[in-house]
Amino acid sequence: MLRLPRFELRQPTSLGEAVTLLREEGAGAMVMAGGTDLLPNMKHELFTPRVVVSLGRVPELRGITRDPDGTLVVGAMARIAEIASSESVRKQAPALAQAAGLVAGPQLRRAGTIGGNVLLDTRCQYYNQSYFWRSALGFCLKKDGVVCHVVAGGSRCVAAASADCAPALMTLGAVLEIVGANGHRTVAIDEFWLGDGIVNRRLAVGEILVAIRIPPTPPGHRGAYGKLRERGSIDFPLLGVACRLDVGDGDRVEHGDLVLTALAARPKRIPQAASRLVSTRLGTEEFRAAIDELGALAHRQCHTLANVPGDQEWRREMIPVYVRRTLQAAAAGNGPVHHV
Amino acid sequence: MHLKVNGDVHDVDAPDHWTLLEVLRYRLGLTGSKQGCDKGDCGACTVLVDGEPMISCLILAREAEGREIVTIEGLWPLHLARGGEGPDPVQDAFDRYGALQCGFCQSGMILSARALLDRTPSPTDEEIARALSGNLCRCTGYTQILQAVQSIVARARGVEPPRRSWEAANVGRQAGER
Known part of the structure; x- marks a missing residue:
């Protein structure tokens, strides 16, 4: 059983009231939207605000x-x-x-x-745990401690x-x-x-x-998302891949983008995606070569860590697979991509 | 605070940090909603809020004021109140199909299935699986659970319901054979 720590709940009914409340309460208050991330984290005593301001009635x-x-x-x-x-x-x-x-x-x-x-909130398997669990390990950089359990000797949090x-x-x-x-x-x-x-x-x-x-997307806009996870439901991503293909006349790519997540503290863009994809034609050998190359580039540029569950080597090997499949899905107007 | 649960308005007193699940179980005595992982993974605490399955361990009780809450305890009485007979058809199907092993996930499973059938009276197998995908059965009794829901759909479509596992096992077995 996980109980919430005590707090005072405020339920403003307008945006102005919410802003005023937060100004009055300062750093002792936290904002709650749906509560599905904040409440479990509070149950784990990762956050212990004095006041919770719910936006549910705004x-x-x-x-x-x-x-x-x-x-x-x-x-x-x-x-x-x-x-x-x-x-x-x-x-x-x-x-x-x-x-x-x-x-x-x-x-x-x-x-x-x-x-x-x-x-x-960023996630880490040494962070999203109960107070008891974390205390047994001596806490970590992100909360209450001074060491990182993911990167030995690390001084920067990699949640x-x-x-x-x-x-x-x-x-x-x-x-x-x-x-x-x-x-x-x-x-x-x-x-x-x-x-x-x-x-x-x-x-x-x-x-x-x-x-x-x-912003508005052009008529030829296509996009897809690929998610690697342990089960077909519920889980956070072990790897997330979002891509964009804006397709013009003759199935030619006019704009492309590729962003990966669940690797480090911020989502990571593959900067070469746009130049590598633009002017290729969907369904051609040239397009297949481009997405293969982007998969290899992503594999080289992205490093998996033991910050999220799952075998890191396997997660890394899945990067090119998910990059390829997600781009293929976008090209075909399909998606999402997931293995279960 | 005032909470409307299973058609009745209850006047309850609980601190701000109590969840809806805690008020249901420890103020109203409605222990059919289970306290499993208590952090939104397992779905054992699922209740219907305004007709939709929600995780009651991640809703503050005070946030549920003004909403219509239905727990597993309310399903049979509500079915009778709507002029139905016997238990709710989902409960009946779970019973007939042995759609439980330890039973811990059952109230959440039944409520997720009930909400699906209220919204989509004739769902596909995939829609059933998707609707139940936020409810974990740690005994892995999923086959019978899916069959139970499929049997209700089959009845509505007037087709043969899935054969129950123990019936399938008996096919071809002669009297006296071991």
């Missing part, structure tokens, strides 16, 4: 709408299940819809939110970015809308991450992610 954060210029505006409190089944998301951002559909299991997709998934939706949003060029006591700001999701496993995102105390803006 209407401004809900819903998926479209701006006149075609930008999809996804409220931060839109449920993961809503994203997975939304016709507009599936059409404009297939990689995101696929990634959302593979998050956790059906009950958690109903509770979890897109905002919560983007802001998911892994594990949000399925984040790499998909990166391929889509998403922009995050954030509100705090100092007003409103926007930040490109690529610029949002820090390479630090302890805190991997640039979000100040008291700030709330309110919406995610997904």
